[in-house]
Amino acid sequence: MQKSRKKIGIAFGSGGVRGLAHIGALRCLLDNNIPIDYLAGTSVGAWVASLYGLHQDFAQVEMATVGYQKEKMRAMIEPTVKGGLIKGKKIEAFLQQWFGNTIFENTKIPTTVVAADLVSGKEVLFATGPITTAVRASMAIPFIFAPVHYQNMILVDGGIVNPVPDDVVRKMGADVVIAINLDRFTDAEDFSTKKLSLRNVAGRSYFIARHTLAAQSQITADVIIEPHMTSLGFKVWKEYFGKKKLYPLVTAGYKAMNEKIDIIKNLI
Template identity: 40%
Template sequence: MKKIGLALGAGGARGLAHIVLIEALEELEIQPTIIAGSSIGAIVGAFYAAGFKTDEMKHILHQIIHGTKSKFWEIHKKSDFIKYFDLLDPTIKIGGLLKGDKLANFLSTQLKINDFNKLQIPLKVVATDYFSKNQVVLDKGDLISAVRASYALPFLFSPVKREKKLLVDGGMVNPLPYDILFNDCDLTIAVDVSASNGARTKLDIPPAYEVFFSAFQIMQGSIINEKTKNIAPDIHIRTNIEDVRVHEFMKADTILESARPYKTELKKKLTKLLSL
């Protein structure tokens, strides 16, 4: 059997689609040899590498989104992005609007693992060195701080100090990190969740936060397009989850359902490549 590397890309809430794509591997009884993740891809990748099945991931997600005692439940009917700040740990400080402690603590509590060496599947997490502007690949030591660095979107989340570096969101330099897996596997699968939200029907001016997020994702899409021109993964699944903005995790059910055709696509491509 070929060694398979799985790369889970950046893309905010649309990255929940990664869970459905992982289902394809489960149904084919395939386990990757190694995983790489950037931003939301690092979060989902950490759960997968820790041994969580997709049903378990969905259960945790359902409890977060729909649980009557959850912060998401309290803000369910509030559409303004600012209302989400309390969940994410708001602060007015140098570095970012959000400290990110609550999310990091949640990950630590759920994963119950805080060391790369204790993962069931090797994991590589991508972050960006703020000062050198270079990619940093984290695969040893403290797991939670690595994942936290990978989703530390500048201005929104505070940067993470680690290994004498100041680290921010990995999606700035490598939003689809399949290339860091080439030396560790025979076949690479890249799940790209950076696709466009779809065209607007009116030329209305969106809120400032939406412009910021959209600009960031335009940049990520350009990076991925240029990279795949030079060297492509063996399987590139590019999802197109429409009408879901980067922060709209409340649309989890819609995202998971919209990802199902791409799960079928991945299963077909894997079956053909591996002659299953």
């Protein structure tokens, strides 16, 4: 009797432009013929998980994530509104181009997206219903994008409650969970009293908080992937929207996954 293989779940973490590393990590899995049975994602991870889960087309996911900087920049330019700097209607229209009116029930791979409800303070999981709404909510970074009002909830970026949703794919049915954490901790060796500006202190504090939350949320993963991406700040956004494709981030994701690929093969 042939032994049935274990079900594999991938958790794509939050991380803004660093999400380009998800593309490299996914490419590595496909290059090594690792089957993918369940997907979950938060923020940019929600975008990658949903787009791949819907079409199971890597080329499309890569093109949509790495490219289209001009269209994304236009979507970011909207009048300031209450609750966030960017209204989000153009972002929603951009997402609509890729997801249309599809629902999670249409995905080729079962997919779940994580958002956070400001009313209850709890995690909100989208596994059914409109994909565009879910991804828009999961990517609504507080103070930058206006929250999404949906079914008596006020939804924002799921990264504030579950930045690496490995527990989500576990509950979906995955036997082996691979978590991709974009908040790998790095020491700030050059951080000193000479750099105690409001911006530097706030930035470093935010980074530490993100790392700590990410580390706590990935404790149920069997394999943790942490792409090595150093010296990433506001400059990386400028470079991305300046039409630099930033393939080194994609490469970092591929390399990090490749370092664990033998472990993954042994687990399945």
